[in-house]
Ligand SMILES: Nc1ncnc2c1ncn2[C@@H]1O[C@H](COP(=O)(O)OP(=O)(O)OP(=O)(O)O)[C@@H](O)[C@H]1O
Ligand SMILES: Nc1ncnc2c1ncn2[C@@H]1O[C@H](COP(=O)(O)OP(=O)(O)O)[C@@H](O)[C@H]1O
Ligand code: SF4
Ligand code: SF4
Ligand SMILES: [Mg+2]
């Protein structure tokens with residue numbers, strides 16, 4: 056099967072006051088139809104820039120696609136005319152962002168915004184678009200859709216606004232849905248409702264999903280495969296179970312280790328042990344040096360780590376770490 | 389002058405809140421009827437020395453308002469607050485100012501809670517300046533000490549907030565909160581804006597400071613994993629009331645209120661896998677009712693999977709057994 060989405064060696068640069076920085080440094084991702092790819096990593100690691108690049112929304116300038124390829128069903132998107140990209144966005148690629156308030160227009164009724172999205176890509180009458188909008192609101196589980204269709208965004212709760220965003224995103228039955236931290240601003244109860252809805256839509260429409268999140272719990276329940284990003288690179292990639300059960304990159308291990316997991320066994324203790332920590336912070340892009348970008352925070356770093364950036368190696372479960380590569384090589388011999 | 393931990397049985401708890409209520413008058417246009425928003429409805433709790441009480445609940449449930457009223461930063465409409473037995477509500481402005489040094493707050497957003505135009509050394513020193521504590525020289529050395537205490541370098545005192553990462557800014561906010569050597573710190577979602585890796589660093593720091601300084605925390609969070617890791621007791625809020633309160637072990641291993649159970653079921657967890665067929669069903673539907681129109685009966689009835697006819701007409705009283713408080717007609721287990 057050929058992949059629905061095939062991103063290869065993507066490089067994105069930004070002109071900043073510190074000079075040109077590389078926000079994405081050779082990112083490769085593949086996504087099969089109907090599959091969910093989870094993308095995790097701390098803030099600033101390039102998750103959103105990856106999403107924006109796929110949608111052709113990198114602000115240029117200051118941004119620049121410095122190399123690589125993005126193919127949707129075989130069609131190259133890098134360098135495609137803006138007209139074509141606009142056509143693909145909203146029709147073939149749906150998007151959901153973290154804060155629905157900023158992506159919904161505050162001065163229009165939500166029903167009109169959904170209808171507008173339909174009219175943009177489909178040849179239907181206004182009345183038909185409104186009827187569809189109503190159906191969509193029902194599909195995404197908005198209670199009283201007949202009333203809510205005429206509401207303004209600020210009259211809805213965060214969870215309902217996110218449902219409206221999802222209604223817009225799926226209004227034209229996209230093949231790919233990109234959800235960038237769709238539940239970060241929401242309560243867990245509402246988060247559960249939104250994930251339930253995304254799974255439901257996926258079952259019904261067979262849409263592939265890129266779920267960007269920093270929540271490993273969300274990854275566990277939503278993702279088939281996972282890409283872990285650090286400082287503009289994919290540092291580990293593989294099936295969700297492999298990543299969660301046997302993380303190979305020290306960064307992935309750290310990310311999983313520092314989660315304060317709900318655990319009745321722990322809750323019963325008089326005193327809980329401290330959480331595992333990853334020391335330090337993600338380095339700013341303009342200070343990235345030659346070697347492994349994680350070296351300053353890595354407790355396992357060795358000499359070569361500071362000199363040579365480790366390539367992503369391995370099929371199925373790929374890892375970008377010198378130590379892992381050495382261990383894998385000695386296992387093979 | 390925080391009293392040492394391990395006070396005698398007869399000493400009053402550090403903070404005792406009795407029947408606290410907060411309402412906000414809402415004007416509805418010029419001629420509309422006067423309405424009242426009941427943000428906090430008769431809650432009681434105590435915080436012991438060296439202990440952490442967690443306040444959890446959905447957005448809008450009244451956590452922040454309750455905590456701020458408990459330290460008189462918001463004016464309660466009813467109820468009593470005792471700090472080491474002293475009735476805070478009975479104090480005049482001057483006497484209250486004198487109590488301020490025992491109380492401090494850390495907010496969620498380390499970006500907006502620090503004045504961007506001040507050097508961080510001055511920001512940390514400000515509470516000492518405002519309360520006229522110590523000579524200028526003593527204040528300066530106190531700030532140095534505080535920087536070290538929270539894991540910052542004293543040579544960073546001359547920098548501005550924007551020169552720090554989110555986690556470092558939260559360390560600055562913690563240093564500032566510690567300046568007057570308070571006994572109680574209200575932590576309002578102190579790690580919600582941080583990545584998990586940084587969150588773990590800050591949570592470990594807060595716990596270490598508690599151990600070393602005998603601090604008490606009133607800790608607001610909507611992340612139950614975080615609450616489990618830092619709180620000794622937990623109060624669950626729903627629409628302005630405490631619906632369940634217990635020590636950590638009981639709350640996590642034997643939740644009795646349907647809402648608490650829904651929160652625990654909604655929480656993401658690493659072992660709930662898509663590959664194993666896990667599908668998080670939304671444990672509760674919809675949103676909580678508006679605090680402007682509190683329903684008759686149990687406030688949770690509209691979303692409660694256990695609700696029966698009685699729940700919609702008769703408000704449940706709170707019952708307390710072995711220190712485990714529940715407000716439900718049909719508690720679980
Ligand atoms: N100054 C105010 N005037 C009017 N209403 C207010 C005011 N402050 C809070 N409220 C209302 O009181 C209720 C409780 O708010 P509060 O901020 O305490 O909730 P919370 O539990 O802290 O929520 P979150 O998790 O979103 O921080 C909400 O309905 C809120 O809109
Ligand atoms: N317009 C821009 N100019 C310069 N740098 C940018 C711009 N947009 C993003 N970046 C940088 O690119 C990196 C990746 O950002 P982003 O993809 O938003 O991270 P995240 O993983 O949090 O979504 C960050 O270091 C960010 O500062
Ligand atoms: S390459 Fe070296 S520094 Fe980088 S993650 Fe592996 S061991 Fe750590
Ligand atoms: S009183 Fe009734 S509606 Fe309320 S929580 Fe208990 S069972 Fe549910
Ligand atoms: Mg982002």
Ligand SMILES: [Mg+2]
Pocket residue numbers: 451452453576
């Ligand atoms: Mg709050």
